[in-house]
Amino acid sequence: xxxKNNIDSNERCFNAYLIPKVEAKRHNGIDYVRCPFCESxxxxxxxxxxxxxxxxxHVPFDVI
Numbered sequence: 001x002x003x004k005n006n007i008d009s010n011e012r013c014f015n016a017y018l019i020p021k022v023e024a025k026r027h028n029g030i031d032y033v034r035c036p037f038c039e040s041x042x043x044x045x046x047x048x049x050x051x052x053x054x055x056x057x058h059v060p061f062d063v064i
Contacts (some may be wrong), residue, residue, distance in 0.1 A: 019051070021062045033063055 013034060020036040031044040035054040042055050049063050 019060055019062050021064045024049070024063050033061075035059070036061055 020064055021059070022033050022036055024031040024033045026032075031047070033042050033044060034040070035050065035057060037040060037059045038054060038057040040054055040056040044052070044063070052063050055062050
């Protein structure tokens, strides 16, 4: 049996999760998003939508 954080090259499957979509909210001209995993408030540094990584828990989520 292997540790769940290590991928065994002989194993044919592994656990996966869907990347959740989060809507950005604008306040005083600045966009913010709340991480769906740790609930941390993240300030967006640009106006780009798409894949972002939480500044606290470092898990990716999709900004729509």
